[in-house]
Amino acid sequence: MTDSTEAANPSRRRFLASAALGSVAVGAIPIPAAAEAATAGKSKLPPPSTRAAAMERPAPADYDAEQQDSYFVKRPGSDVMVDIIRSIGIPYIAINSGSSFRGLHESINNYGGNANPQILTCLHEEQAVGLAHGYTKASGKIMAVMCHGTVGLQHAAMAVYNAYADRVPMVIIAAAHGDLKDRLSTVQWAHSAQDPVTVIRDYTKWDDTPLSLQGFAESFVRAIKIAQTPPMGPVVLIVDSHLQEEDASGIVVATPRLAPATAPLGDANAVRELAKWLVAAENPLLIADRLANTPAGMAVLIELAELLEAPVVDLGGRMNFPSDHYLNHTARRRPLVADADLIVGIEMEDMWGVIHTGVDTVHASFDRVASDGVRVATIGVNDLFLKSNYQSFGRYYPAELAISGDGEATLLLLVDEVKRAMTPTRKRRNDGRRAAMLAEFKKMRAKAIADAAIAWDAAPVSTARLCMELWGQIKDRPWALTVDAMFQSFWPQRLWDINQHHQFIGRSGAYGVGYGAPSSVGAALAHRDAGRLAVNIQSDGDFLYVPGVFWTAAHHKIPLLSVMHNNGGYHQEAMHLQRMASRRNRGLADSASVGNAFHQPAPDYAAIAKGLGVWSAGPVTDPAAVGPAITRALQVIDSGEPALIDVICQPR
Amino acid sequence: MKAAIMHHAVAALLLAATAPPVAAQTQDAKAGETLFSRYGCMQCHNNTGQGGQAGPKLAPEVIPYESFAAIVRAPAPRMPAYPREALSDADLGRIHAYLQAMPAPADPATIPLLRERQAAASRR
Numbered sequence: 001m002t003d004s005t006e007a008a009n010p011s012r013r014r015f016l017a018s019a020a021l022g023s024v025a026v027g028a029i030p031i032p033a034a035a036e037a038a039t040a041g042k043s044k045l046p047p048p049s050t051r052a053a054a055m056e057r058p059a060p061a062d063y064d065a066e067q068q069d070s071y072f073v074k075r076p077g078s079d080v081m082v083d084i085i086r087s088i089g090i091p092y093i094a095i096n097s098g099s100s101f102r103g104l105h106e107s108i109n110n111y112g113g114n115a116n117p118q119i120l121t122c123l124h125e126e127q128a129v130g131l132a133h134g135y136t137k138a139s140g141k142i143m144a145v146m147c148h149g150t151v152g153l154q155h156a157a158m159a160v161y162n163a164y165a166d167r168v169p170m171v172i173i174a175a176a177h178g179d180l181k182d183r184l185s186t187v188q189w190a191h192s193a194q195d196p197v198t199v200i201r202d203y204t205k206w207d208d209t210p211l212s213l214q215g216f217a218e219s220f221v222r223a224i225k226i227a228q229t230p231p232m233g234p235v236v237l238i239v240d241s242h243l244q245e246e247d248a249s250g251i252v253v254a255t256p257r258l259a260p261a262t263a264p265l266g267d268a269n270a271v272r273e274l275a276k277w278l279v280a281a282e283n284p285l286l287i288a289d290r291l292a293n294t295p296a297g298m299a300v301l302i303e304l305a306e307l308l309e310a311p312v313v314d315l316g317g318r319m320n321f322p323s324d325h326y327l328n329h330t331a332r333r334r335p336l337v338a339d340a341d342l343i344v345g346i347e348m349e350d351m352w353g354v355i356h357t358g359v360d361t362v363h364a365s366f367d368r369v370a371s372d373g374v375r376v377a378t379i380g381v382n383d384l385f386l387k388s389n390y391q392s393f394g395r396y397y398p399a400e401l402a403i404s405g406d407g408e409a410t411l412l413l414l415v416d417e418v419k420r421a422m423t424p425t426r427k428r429r430n431d432g433r434r435a436a437m438l439a440e441f442k443k444m445r446a447k448a449i450a451d452a453a454i455a456w457d458a459a460p461v462s463t464a465r466l467c468m469e470l471w472g473q474i475k476d477r478p479w480a481l482t483v484d485a486m487f488q489s490f491w492p493q494r495l496w497d498i499n500q501h502h503q504f505i506g507r508s509g510a511y512g513v514g515y516g517a518p519s520s521v522g523a524a525l526a527h528r529d530a531g532r533l534a535v536n537i538q539s540d541g542d543f544l545y546v547p548g549v550f551w552t553a554a555h556h557k558i559p560l561l562s563v564m565h566n567n568g569g570y571h572q573e574a575m576h577l578q579r580m581a582s583r584r585n586r587g588l589a590d591s592a593s594v595g596n597a598f599h600q601p602a603p604d605y606a607a608i609a610k611g612l613g614v615w616s617a618g619p620v621t622d623p624a625a626v627g628p629a630i631t632r633a634l635q636v637i638d639s640g641e642p643a644l645i646d647v648i649c650q651p652r
Numbered sequence: 653m654k655a656a657i658m659h660h661a662v663a664a665l666l667l668a669a670t671a672p673p674v675a676a677q678t679q680d681a682k683a684g685e686t687l688f689s690r691y692g693c694m695q696c697h698n699n700t701g702q703g704g705q706a707g708p709k710l711a712p713e714v715i716p717y718e719s720f721a722a723i724v725r726a727p728a729p730r731m732p733a734y735p736r737e738a739l740s741d742a743d744l745g746r747i748h749a750y751l752q753a754m755p756a757p758a759d760p761a762t763i764p765l766l767r768e769r770q771a772a773a774s775r776r
Contacts, residue, residue, distance in 0.1 A: 221738030326776060342733045359729040367729075387723065392772075438776065445773040449766050454757040455703040462702065468765045490706035495769055571695045575706070575732075578692045588739060651695055652704035 038169025040430060069588030077213050078107035078244040080253050084217045086116055087255050088224050089170075090144050092135065092525070093117035096130035098148040098157070100191060101175035103244030105146070117144055120525075121555055123548030125152045129159035129523070130235075131549065132170045135507040137318075139526035140294060142169050149176035149196030151239050155198050155624075158512045160276070163205035163234045165316070165349075167290055167381075167390040168508025169227035170234045171220070172204075178240040197236050202389040205233035207634040213248055216542075218257040229261040230406040231301070231381040232293075266379055266405030266413065274344070274377050274401055274418030279426050281342035281375075284310045287354060287408075290317035290347040290380075295501035297408035298322070301346070309433035312337055314493075316484055317349060318506045322499035323492075326434075327442040331448070336367045347407040350394035362583050367469050377401040379410050391511055448494040460648045461623045463565065467491035469626040470535060470563055473634060478532045480518035481501065481549065487539050487572075488565055489652050494550060502532065514545030517562075521553045524560035524642075533637060536562040538644070539606065541570055546600070548606055553642040561637050562609075563630065563646040568599030568621065571651040605646040619647030677749055684750025687743050691734065693749050701751045707731070711754040 016323040044423060062258060063071065081104055084092075097105065108119055119277060122128035124145045132143035147156055153174050163170055177183045177192045197207045206226045216239065223235040278284050286305055292298040301321055305312050311329035313336060314321040322330050327434055337343065346352045353377065356366040378399045386393055452464035475497070484507040485492045498504050500603070505523055509516035515541055524534035543564065553560050574596040581587045606616035615636040617629045628646055633643035662745055677724030688694055688701070696707025714720070732767050734744070760766035 035687060059741075276728045320737055324772075324776075331683055361729050379723075442773055442776065445769070449760045449769050449773070450757070451702070451709065453760045453763060453766055454709070455698065456763060458700050460699060462698065462700075463704065464702075466770075472765045486705070497772065572706070574692060574695050578695070578732045582734065582738075585735060588692075588732070588734055589687075592692045592695070650698045650700075650704075652706050 003283045012172065017271055020532055029505075048476075054345075056572055058415065067429040072246045073245070075247060075249045075604040076103055076107060076244065077113075077246050077248045078103040078113040080248050080251070081214045081216055081220075081244065082112040084220050084253070085144065086112070088142075088221065088258055090117045091451065091529075092120050092132075093142060093144040093146055093173075094122050094131050095146040096122045096125045096152065098175065099190075099238065100148050100177055100241050101146055101173070101244065101311075103241060104173070104175070104239065107244075114378045119433055120550050124546065126157075126159045127518040127546050127552065129163060129170070129172070129276060129551040130515050130546065131158065131522035131552070132506065133166065133168050133473045133509075133515070133525075134522030135526050136168055136170060136628035137166075137519075138502065138523035139529070140482065141526075142171060142224060143522070144171045144173060146173045146175070148321070148607045149174035150193050153199050153236075158510075158514065160200045160234055160393075161203045161390065162509040162512045162515050164205070164390075164509070165508070168234070169232040169511065171223050171227055172234060172236045174236055175239050175241055175244070176209075177242075179242060180239075182242050184397055185485070189539055196453025200236065201380055202387055203234075203392075204236050205231075205385065207238070207239070209238040211243070212297075213243065213251055213253045216243065217253050219471045221256050221258050222457075225261060230293075231385045235584040242585060243580045246352045246422055254531055259417055263406035263409040264381060264384060264404065265401040265583050266410035268413065270401060270403045271410060271413045272417045272421075274379075274403065275414060275421045277312070277342055277377065277401075278308055278414075278418055278635035279421045279423060281340075282334075283340045284308055284342045284344065285336050285339060285340035286344050286346065287315060287322035287348065288308050288346045289315040289349050290506070291407040291411075292318040292320045293408060296412070298501050298650050300408065300415060302327075304411060304418065306572045307415065308426075309430040309437060310589075311437060313337075315349070315354075315494070316348070316504075316506055319498070319501045319504035320572045322497075325500055328442065329437070329444070331444050332440065334369060334546070336392060338371065340370065340374055342375045343370065344379070345380075345399075346411065347376045348377055348378060348382070349392075351376065351378055351399065352395040354395035355397060377403065377450065379403045379405060379407050379414070381406055382415050390510075391532050395408070408428060409504050409604050422648045423514075432442070445495075448491075452491070452495060455650070457623055458650070459621055460650045461487040461620070461626060462566075463652060464491050464649055466494075466563065466565065466626060467537070467625050468495060468538070468651055469623075469630060471496050472627065473630050474533060474561075480505075480523065480526075480527050480534050481533050482523040482536045482560070483516050483538070484508075484575060487652060488537055501528070502530070513542050516542040518549045519568075520562065521549050521558055522562055523625070524553065524555070524558045528558055533634075534560050536560055538562040538564050540564060540566045540568065540603070541598075543605060544603065547612065549643065550609055550614045550642065551612040557640050558642055559640050560642045561633055562642070563633075564618065564644065564646040565624075565649050566605060567649050568602065569593065569597040569651075571596070590642060605621050609644040609646075615643045617644075618648075620647045663766050678753070680746045681748035681753035682741075682750075682766075684746035684748070684753075687739075688750055690740060693747065696731070700754055706718070712756050714748065714751045714754075717745065717748050741751040 106264045128145045131147050135143045176196050177188045183189050208219040210219045227235045305327045309326045312321045312327050313333045314330050355370045359368050376399045383404050407484050455462040456465055522535035527534040574592040577592040606618040609616035620626055630647045633645050636643040697710050698704050699712035
């Protein structure tokens with residue numbers, strides 16, 4: 001009787017025969033038992049090693065004690081690393097899988113039970129770092145990121161620069177095949193470098209390459225301490241694959257206790273002097289940027305502003321000041337800077353850029369906005385940590401009083417000193433100032449409301465309508481915005497009541513596109529854990545850099561509500577092109593869209609989101625349909641899943 | 653007083669006599685909408701000229717053509733200049749007509765989402 005399978009497919013017999021011969025020839029490939037018997041006694045290969053012999057056993061259960069000892073790694077080095085990471089209390093580790101950290105990856109899964117830290121599966125390293133960035137700002141807790149030391153860090157680079165410029169801590173565990181004996185393939189050679197951190201060192205705070213598990217323990221704890229001490233920033237540890245995979249049985253590792261450093265405090269005499277200036281000033285102005293890393297930072301700025309009845313301009317690097325507070329005069333920034341006799345900048349990214357404004361003409365120049373006689377004081381940690389290559393430190397500004405110290409901590413001192421320095425005259429003047437400030441604030445709000453009414457029913461949907469439809473449905477819930485809304489004309493800041501520290505987390509840091517979506521997913525994870533609704537106004541250009549992160553949101557059931565600001569192009573860049581064409585007196589019609597518009601064909605964001613496992617709707621073109629779409633999306637959010645609504649919008 | 657009234661009446665009649673007919677105005681406004689987009693005005697001022705973070709409001713309260721043209725030809729530093737060779741007076745007039753054709757905005761008090769904001773502001 002003929003085997004029907006062989007008869008039907010004679011080539012299969014030839015293939016099996018040649019495969020058996022091939023097995024004999026290469027020797028090391030495990031050989032089926034029958035074939036092994038057939039070739040017994042014919043092989044001239046040396047006897048197999050103990051490990052190879054163990055591998056040829058059919059099942060681990062049959063191994064004797066000696067074979068088990070020689071084959072299995074009982075306590076891999078990466079298990080020890082998991083214990084060290086756990087000692088810090090890091091809840092999540094965002095990864096894009098890579099062979100160089102297979103040891104630590106496996107340990108987190110099987111030794112650590114994928115908890116504390118829990119792995120967040122990301123589809124690109126830039127998304128993993130962006131996610132950690134948003135999570136840390138929303139939760140106040142540090143997150144770890146794990147990636148290849150070579151190609152992984154190269155992918156991660158832009159997002160690391162954002163975190164560095166934004167002074168956000170995170171620990172990046174990047175793995176390497178340090179020695180040639182661990183590079184078993186061409187790929188592993190390509191994924192090896194003498195100094196993998198070199199591609200991002202210019203924008204990290206610290207890095208190390210520990211060569212032992214004890215070294216890893218001390219470097220990991222030190223890394224966390226350095227990352228979280230103001231000025232904060234990302235740190236990197238290179239973890240060798242051999243260190244992860246070697247047997248650490250019998251190796252005793254003493255993990256040191258994390259001893260956080262206190263924040264640097266401004267000089268007491270300088271703070272006292274500044275308090276006197278503030279009390280004496282006619283028109284003091286407080287400007288805050290990356291100040292409030294915690295709710296305490298916001299609270300102390302409110303206290304200081306109310307003590308002085310001084311207007312506050314919140315530049316939005318953090319949630320510094322309530323949008324609905326009568327002293328929030330951010331929309332009046334330019335006239336306030338011009339009229340101030342004392343400006344105090346707190347944790348400023350660019351003090352020079354507040355005092356001046358760029359004039360983008362053929363002969364680029366700067367106008368001074370502030371008066372010549374203005375006194376300027378700064379409080380912050382920028383001068384305490386600088387690197388040279390990437391110049392996110394901005395232009396030098398010679399403040400009369402530059403107080404080096406953490407903004408939050410130093411403002412506590414300043415408030416005390418202002419209370420001491422307060423005079424009856426100043427208190428009397430404050431009464432009049434309060435009424436004036438409140439009146440100006442109401443005018444600003446009234447103008448914003450009136451402006452929002454213009455184009456209310458227009459299609460494409462105005463960004464004011466988009467933001468207000470959103471506000472209408474989230475305002476009675478515990479909510480948090482995950483983006484800065486710069487490209488939506490800051491409508492949330494102008495019209496929403498943003499008055500809790502968790503409701504806003506600032507901007508990207510280095511203005512690298514591709515931050516919004518990943519950081520929103522990270523922030524939404526923090527808000528999910530805290531029982532809050534996370535809301536993302538998603539720019540389309542940003543979406544297209546990093547769409548895969550929406551898969552991560554779906555996979556990990558992170559209920560982020562994303563409303564697309566779909567305006568079909570890079571409008572800011574289009575204006576730069578218009579300026580160039582204008583200066584060269586040519587091509588002012590039509591050409592600015594070349595290279596900047598991406599609406600032909602129009603990306604179907606709802607389809608992309610759906611394909612990534614995210615509930616979606618749209619494109620919505622009718623402004624009256626935006627609200628009902630948000631209602632449906634919130635039902636999805638309430639079930640614990642992410643949702644995205646694509647809305648065709650006006651440019652800004 | 654009487655003379656002044658007469659003067660204004662005559663001026664109004666002359667203006668009416670020189671103003672383009674409504675159909676032409678509508679046509680200009682329609683062409684102006686396309687030009688508003690082609691010349692990138694909407695990039696900063698948004699599609700209906702309501703303005704935004706990047707550019708000021710142009711409509712529905714539109715400044716007179718002469719002032720409008722003067723700004724477009726020699727604008728403030730952040731805006732690119734549009735010389736006559738690039739944007740003719742006729743086309744600029746059409747853009748102006750488009751902005752003038754914008755309807756008056758709704759009273760915020762008639763929009764529930766904005767009325768709620770008005771109420772919140774008045775409580776402060």
